[in-house]
Amino acid sequence: MSIEYSNxxxxxxxxxxxxxxxxxxxxxxxxxxILAFIVVCLRVYTRQFIVKRFGPDDYLVGVAMVCSICxxxxxxxxxxxxxxxxxxxxxxxxxxxxxxx
Numbered sequence: 539m540s541i542e543y544s545n546x547x548x549x550x551x552x553x554x555x556x557x558x559x560x561x562x563x564x565x566x567x568x569x570x571x572i573l574a575f576i577v578v579c580l581r582v583y584t585r586q587f588i589v590k591r592f593g594p595d596d597y598l599v600g601v602a603m604v605c606s607i608c609x610x611x612x613x614x615x616x617x618x619x620x621x622x623x624x625x626x627x628x629x630x631x632x633x634x635x636x637x638x639x
Contacts, residue, residue, distance in 0.1 A: 571606045578603045 578599055585592050612624075 568610055571610055574606060
């Protein structure tokens with residue numbers, strides 16, 4: 539019993555008639571970030587409720603997780619087309635956050 543597999547099945551054609559592996563890359567990145575999110579949630583739970591000591595390293599892990607989630611969001615949209623809108627939203631968020639302190 540042999541299973542036939544064609545290399546052409548692994549690739550998807552985009553609008554410029556070039557071959558891309560974007561779906562496979564997105565699936566790998568998204569599954570890695572989901573696994574990392576689960577691990578970070580378990581770490582936060584352990585440090586906050588069991589050990590009762592939440593240190594600066596835990597905050598840095600949280601920041602890294604937020605950056606990873608942002609990366610997935612940027613993969614899901616046409617990043618360069620929406621870049622000015624995203625930049626303006628980030629600046630407004632930072633100005634609002636700094637202004638409330």
